[in-house]
Amino acid sequence: MVSNQSWDWDIGHKEIDISDWSQRFEWVEELYASPDGESVAAIVHVDEAFNVCINGTLWSEAPADKIWHLRFTPDNRPYALISDGGQWTVAISGETWSEGYDYAWNPMASADGTHLAVAVQQAGRYAMAVDGKAWESDFSDIGYFALSPSGRSTAAAVQVRSVDSGQVHAFQEGTFSVAVDGKSWDPMFVNVWHVAFSPDERHVAAEVRLNLYDYTIAVDGQLWPQVYSTVWAPCFHPTSGAVVAPVRNKGEWVMAQDGRTIWPQPFVQLWRQQFNADGSRLAAIVAPKYGRWTVAVDGAPWPLTFGTMVTDLTFSPDGQRVAALAKEGAKWHVVVDGRAWQHAFEMAWRPVFSPDGNAVAAKVEIDGRYTVAVNDRLWSTACDMVWEPCFSSDDTRLLIRSLDKGIYRRSVISVNKIAE
């Protein structure tokens, strides 16, 4: 994780005028703001080629045939996928990796921003590359990419043995496995989905399908003792090494840990489970009955349920509070510890807790305009665009990045200005 303590937290605004970009360039794509709010960037098209404009400056004198997927790393460096002369690579702050590939996609930045991984295809074979260095082995197909917390290791579901389409019985013998840093597990499975690293990066778990009917969880290639009619993505306990996953039998979902049921109450649906930081609590998105959705914490569902969907489950940093987004009809609600805010939104983004857990903020859309809400109160300003808000480490200030009438604005305001 990147500490934001060194960022400028003085109350006030900084502005970048981007109103002339549309005249300077043939077109300007979506804008992205750096996490610290100091930079705003977009892919631009100029003289029939692509470039990136950051705070009004082009990042390279040599434009490229194609640039896409511009984003910022957590440590505020812009990166994108770039192609020139038919080869694809990654560019970070305008510098491209020296290695190129027939194709590169799905970039992932490590939590501290120091490492970048991508999926790569070279001569019809597939691998991952970290900071330009590709795995030593390659595979017939690849998916479900995972980057370890430090960014030093990568893993993915890989097809080890290629079978022609139509060879259904050969396929059913198992062609997929998990590769960690390019080395695949010995056992092969019919399918592998959703690969996850343990927090200490020493273990990897995934969903596996053993034949057309039996599913389970594999950890470092070892199967849980039970099989199920299907399973969803596993996750690791933050400290104990235990693995939990939703599992389905007889038409009902329960939560299992290392093959044993830990939430005896069954659900119509159960997914996206998440531990809090110290691993003392486990929450998940659940449907306690058909067509009703909520969050369950340690197996107990909130009494308040929603008819459409629940997403973006989030623990507070201290692990005591839980927030999520819930949709009823066309409206989105922010729900914290089982209580919904009064305001409802056309769209809402993942809730963000203050470090002490007392405040919850979210980017929201109302009447086609964007703003920020904190503890169910709206910021007074609605904009053409806002990005997701961020709290200062002392909980008192909020960084809001916004765009209105051609002016990008970095604002630091007191949390109390909205929340009270």
Place this chain on the structure above:
Amino acid sequence: MAETDKDSTKSEELDEGIEVGVRRLTPERIQTVINSVLGAETGARFKAYIQTCIHCGLCSDACHFYLSNDKDPRFSPVGKVKQTIWPMIQAKGRVDAAFIRRAAQIAHTECNLCKRCVQYCPFGIDIAYMMSMVRRIIHKLGVTPLYLQDTAHSHAATMNQMWVKGDEWIDTLQWQEDEAREEIPELRIPLEKEGADIMYSVIAPEPKFQAQLIYQAAVIMHTAGVNWTMPASMGWDNSDMAMFSGDNEIMGRVKRAHFETAARLKVKKIVMGECGHAFRSVYDMGNRWLGWAMPPIPIVHAIEFYHDLLKSGRIRIARKYDKPVTLHDPCNVVRGGGLHEMARYVVSQICEQLVEMHPNREHNYCCAAGGGVINCGPPYKNKRMAGNRVKAEQLFDAKSRGAETLIAPCHNCHSGLHDIVHHYEIGLDIKFFGDIIYECMEKPENP
């Protein structure tokens, strides 16, 4: 109009998916699977259908297989139940491997799950649902036809229907974007644009074989000024052949990927291309298996989308398509989604003349491709042709009244009708709505 084989059940080649599966069956396995599916996976609805059916045969005249096979009772809707579910129930699952082989053929290649017959049954018995239960049993026994099973494997491995790999998908979109820029220089196919109004989703045959359909959709989106995006991750394919192979677990997994991709992109709606079975999977089957009573993010079929764009004037027609057209009503979006009047509005806005085929709207005959039947592949093509002579007659009648072009706003229908038109030498040009809109709309001037 050309003639075809008479006994269409005899014309098929061996299907390795069925034959290898049948060889591996044991009496115990057959019995256990049948009893567990019928016992644990059916409920009051199934029981009511079994108890209510009075074997009156009123459903027979609904079925294109029955009508096209000279009213052979083996092809009547109730006849299909009589040859599959009833003996399974009566024998308490003690049926043999030959029975299972025939049940696989009936449920997968002699019923399109088109639900036309449900409208003819005085009790509203849904034979398509009964045939789906047979397919579930066939899946659990490992006897699914080879081509369909392969497609279900593709869904499971890649979350799309045609083994399209992660890079191939994005590369195809970028290639279509480049092509379209020759026509409209500033056109974009915006990838991964979080917060767009619409996620546009397609079925895998589009990037694989029919990339021009993505091109055309991009031109329509661009011209209409739609704030749209397409995902660069799995979850872009809205189709679902696992739904038709009875592999509900994979169906649910594929639908989850689709809806969660739209949720990740923070879009308000999913607009889908001209596909019927995919509509059924996102609007009815897959979402409900997952516990969503309705799609969690609204799904707009291309017919409704075009209807709205034309009605609001966001796209304008420069010159109407001047050849007389006839319109095929796809089962899944008409009987299943009620979009027939919207489809006629679209025709009225883009074409000079509509020659209705008869019957039409919710009474239209199925294309005989849907329900996964065309996806069972070449071994069954002759049976499919023989089993839809009534469709050929219906089309021929529309042609004899002046129709020159057949609009089929569904991929399966489009392919199935293509086969029918060629087999019976009907001589109709087949198009999607998107083809005609692209051809006839006002487009931005190329500077």
